[in-house]
Amino acid sequence: MRRSTWTISLFSAIGLASLAIAWWAGSVLLGNSLLLPTPSETISALSGIVSDPGFAGELLATAYRVFKGFALSFLLGSAAGAACGFSWKAKALLSPALAALRTVPFISLSILAIIWFPSGTVPVFVAFLMAFPIVASSVMEGIGSVDTDLEELSSVYSVPFSKRAYRLYLPSVMPYVVSAASQSLGMSWKIVVSAEVLSMPARGIGGRMDSAKAFLEMPELFAWTLLLVALGFATDALLEAIRARAFGWREGRLWQRLR
């Protein structure tokens, strides 16, 4: 049975409200803003942060790093995933590296990167390496999901590769690519900010969070966290819009379009 969107929104609203109430009750019970600031303290810290003249610079510095890390992992990860999907040699060659990257702890990469690179490059590098295997295996899986009958059919009828790529592979792989993009983007935000806390570049949200921690401005720390959650939601919504289009594209009869 299909639930109406109205009922779903109502329940989401109740969920959100209970989160807020739990936060508020917790902060009142503890009565110590060093341990858990109240929602109102956090909101006023948030307005202080946003109205600061340096705010845009900090935000853009981090967003730019997220974009760079995401773009690198997405492009190179897609290329590596495609190579693995089409060739067993490439797959065998790359799988040890992918497996290693999937399990390597974030902190190991960060510690090494801090010694290797300037502080502003560290978050980009770490985000790239953490997201790369996710994108690569997702794209690889997408290519594996292509209908083999259709593949055979198109080779029997000698459909040119350019047409096959556009009409057969891309529509099948697209949902995987979009889900990989969404995952790696969400991850990039978290990783970039965490790495910024460790590498301390001159500008960036991670640096501001570290200062807030150092000077015990806990409401500010919470405010930055809220802001990051909002930013993550915003970029995810953007991808969701793209995903909706991709799914539309995928539907319909593939073979008819191949002809």
Next chain:
Amino acid sequence: MIGKVFNMRKGWAILALLFIVVLQATGMEGCKAAPKPKVVALNGVTGLGLALLFESGDYEIEVGKSADVAVARLTSDGAEIAALPVSTAALLRNKGVPIRIAAVTNYGSLYVVSRAEGGLLQSASSYLGVPGKGTMPDVTLAILLAEYKSASSGVQHHSSPVELANLLLAGKAQAALLPEPWVSQVLAKDAGLRITSDIQAEWRAKFGFDYPLSCVVVTEKFADERPDALKKLLSDIEKSVDWVKSNPGKAAAMAAEKLSMDPAATEKAVPRCNFAYLDGPAAKAASSQFYSKVLQYAPTMIGGKLPDEAFYLDN
């Protein structure tokens, strides 16, 4: 249905068990008579001054790597006593943590270590690594640069002295403002590095007094309810500071064991650590003089105001 009931029972049993464990962990300790005072000591020079306390067995000591640990313990009754940088003590007080400063344990021990020529100001305008925000190196540097009206464009923060020392040794940082014993440690590892600026001398030349670096704070509850324990604590600290000053070798061996500090470097560092024991009015004079400079030049680092009178322990 039966399965569900069983699971529910299991759930309740686990909850009850958890509850008992929590009760045990939190409630039982209060039942003991006169428990050992719990101390949080930061590693580095701040903890080094308390070396003798580790051996006495009269204290339960936890070693923290950064001030966060001390904040967590002092706010949650996890410790009554903490050895902290002087700036952190005031910041905690101003943020509502009920602590009092009991004693100062050493004056400054901060130096600029570099491969290149040029003093503090030159490094600060090209490249000068600082370990952490709101730390004593960060605070004193901000004040000195503001007083000199000098450029701070080369000042680069790093997350810890260990990391900064590694970058310096790897040649990735040209100059670093480090506290002892890391100064001695990097000097011993690389003959190309030299001390190019003595922050204590810079400070004295500018302001005409010596700034204190480490202190011991106690919670108000401890000071009010256990005056005898407090008296013993102060005399133990005084003994410890004197002992460390006159026995660098033994103190270094203890630091290696308890604070995971490099013994050879620590032994060399002791004379440069400027250990001194101050309490009562002397501790108040030394720290309040310093706080007024912080308030003037870098107020956020102590929470935007001077600590109130009750912060200073009267004895």
